[in-house]
Amino acid sequence: MKRVSKTRLFALLFLLVAGGCTETDVEEDNIPLHALKEVDAGFILNVLANRTPVTRSITFTPDGTLESDTLAVGAEDSVRTKAAAPLSEMQESQIASLWVGQYDVETGMRLFNQYIPSMTGTTVNLKLKQSQTGSRSRVYFVSxxxxxxAIATEAILKKHTLAYTSTAEGLPDNNLCKMMGYWEGEVAAGGVRNIMVELTRLIAAITFTYSTSADFTFRPTSLVLKNAPTVSQVEAPTEQLTTGGISYNTYTGTVNQTGATTYWYLPENMAGTVIDANAVDSEKKKTGRGVTNATCIELTGTAVQGGVTYGDVTFRFYPGSDKNNYDIVRNSRYTMNVTLIGIDVSDERITVGEIPPIEVDPTEMPAKKGGEKEIQITARPGQPWVFDMPAWLSALLDSQNIPSGATITHQGPANVMFRAVxxxxxxxxxxxxxxxxxNGVDQEIMIVQAGSILTKGNDITLDAEAGSEGASSFTATEGLQWLASLSGDGxxxxxxxxxxxxxxEAQDEAQPLKVKTTAVNPRAQVRSGKITVKAGASVGDAGYTNLKQExxxxxxxxxxxxxTVNMNAEVASNQLSAFTATAGLDWAASITNGDWFTLTGTTSGYPTTGSxxxxxxxxxxxxxxxxxxxxISIRAGDVIDGPIGTITINQDASEFSTTNATTTIDAAATAASTGSVTATTGLAWTISPETDNGITVSPTSGMGNAALTFxxxxxxGAERVGSFTVAVTGTNPVRTVTVTATxxxxxxxxVGNLQVCKTDGGLMNFNSANNIYxxxxxxxxxxDWRxxxxxELGTIFTYRLSLQSVIGFTPFRTDYYHWSSTPGGNYDRWIRIFTNGLEGSDLDGNSNIARCVRIR
Structure with a gap:
């Protein structure tokens, strides 16, 4: 594809002006347009590729701006827009309609014009006016x-302006690019065929891409393209258009936290190239000075640099081809890739609207060595500042350590980490x-370091023995010198x-302190000592006690x-009692209460063993x-204030009691009864009287337990009780108990009033039974027995069973007859056998059972 250089274009225009005819010359050979012969002309339209794009990569850092410009030839480059779906290559080169105008090169007068409202290809066939006497024509094509x-002259056509509008999506109106091209030559009688005409787009494209670094926070609020012309001129102007009612628009772009790419279309804006006093030697100084209405891009937002938030930060870019050129040339593409890493205040394209004051957190710097406090210096980026470090502070700035007493010199914002040395x-x-x-304002910064602390640990309690150990601690502000001393009477x-x-230097942790006793405490009272801990200024200044603890x-x-020892009532020898005393003391034992026991063995000594x-x-x-x-009192240690322990001896009461006769004594005194004396072993006793109420007791004296017989x-007669006094021997007051027998x-x-003797007399004759027994x-x-x-003997037999149930009654004998006193029968006397109650009689001289009776 053939390219038409800008130099060639200017040369053609120069020749056209220099070799053209005057108005008088034209009039001398004037032939009416309608009289000119029409001939066939055929043209093939070709859209010229974009001019070599200007690509600029800019990286903004706090330390400076890095730029690189590249000229990358791209025959396949296409004009892009800010739209989400830009025009295709075919759309960019599409010829939808065409205006054609033929002008005489010498006179500049219009010879022919035609408007084709709809083009179906790139070939156009026309009826042009035939050239006269070898004159040349210039045929313009505007699509x-x-x-x-009918624009009368070529000069008017060249300066004719075309309005430019964009769609809501930012594409050229109707998605079509306005284009212009021309052919110059003789339109001969035989016509012209297959003439190639190159069309040039009348708009330029700007591609703006920005991104941010992870180390730099930039929150964009707006992206605009300012001073975008609203018209273009058929012929490329050499300077900024000032006529034709030109105005300028501002177009917005896409903003995004992490970055975005925006595409803009606009007509050329030949704002110019500055020289002399307005010329600059660096892109950083390209600010539009010396030109008016130059097209520029402004990216505005909030920036955070060095921990400081700056408002209304604007990056401004003029896309022209170099640092002093502000032109936007038609059919050109301007690509700007901007990476935001920081703000370089020396770059005049950057303005900062809002700068926060220096704010110092009122929180105090920790008192410890190495305590830190961060201060944000909110200087404008690039603004120099300086201060001297005090004696007890150092600082960390941009990973550089600033020692105490040094001077900090810096530019722009910074986080300064002050550290206590x-x-x-x-x-x-x-x-x-x-x-x-x-920023031209003198600001005072105050750094306050908190006061140090000294915190004591728990008080210590030690055992009374020598060698007892205990521990406490203290916590002091890290980095303080410290001293601990003891007092405790040795x-x-x-x-x-x-x-x-x-x-x-105290550590950032509790410092243990361990002590021990060197001697046993000989007293019962607690004794006290102390650990005095001093830190910081209190170590060397006896009068300063605010960092002193005890x-x-x-x-x-x-x-x-x-x-306690519990004893029985008996006599006991060599009994053991125990005490435990703090080890290492003298000791002595004595009876302080009781005359009924005595100490034997060792009663004093040294040392106590603790066991x-x-x-x-x-x-x-x-x-x-x-x-x-x-x-028994045990005193240990000091004879006056030493501890005293007591051994208590408890002795039970002696046992002394009696048991009365366990059975009653038969009235007939045929059997004895028993009782007892219960007494502690060794306890002596006597009984008196020996006989009471016909009852006697035996023995009448003893020691300890004994059985008694009554x-x-x-x-x-009636029932009778014998009562006896049992007395402990040798007691005062007298200690007695009573024992009885019944x-x-x-x-x-x-049977009725007939009393039957409970016992019989055995076998005997009647005389012995009646007269003697x-x-x-x-x-x-x-x-009065008989x-x-x-x-009566018959009655006795009848009631024999009830009689035999009486206590002490000897059962009737059934193997012999019993005597009656009544004479009769076959022999001397009536008798009855108790086997079946049969009566009989017997001689008085024979032997039968004698059972006496009496009348009550």
């Missing part, structure tokens, strides 16, 4: 611009202030495992344990009916 009508030596906060001139010292008692150390008082120690003692018999208590004479009263065996019988307390009559 997609509508019917220009030493801990605050006092508990009170301290501050330093300095001035920084930022009994307190540092433990062998104590990590230290002083340091040049940890109380107490040693427990010595102790002697108490114990069980024994004291032996003897105990006498407790004669009392109540328990008794004695005390005897009684025949009881012929003898039952006589219980007669009677019964007459002399004194039984059951009576002496043999029963025959009838």
């Amino acid at each position: 997609n611009a509508g019917d220009l009508g 030493e801990a605050n030596p006092r508990a009170e906060s301290r501050s330093v202030s300095f001035n920084i001139e930022v 009994w307190l010292d540092w433990s062998a495992s104590n990590p230290g008692s002083s340091g040049t 940890i109380v150390v107490e040693q427990m008082g010595a102790v002697v344990s108490s114990s 069980i120690q024994n004291i032996t003692f003897d105990v006498s018999l407790n004669l009392l009916s109540t328990s008794r208590t004695g005390e 005897m009684a004479s025949v009881n012929t 003898q039952v009263a006589e219980i007669p065996a009677c 019964c007459s002399s019988l004194v039984a059951e307390g009576h002496s 043999l029963p009559t025959r009838g």
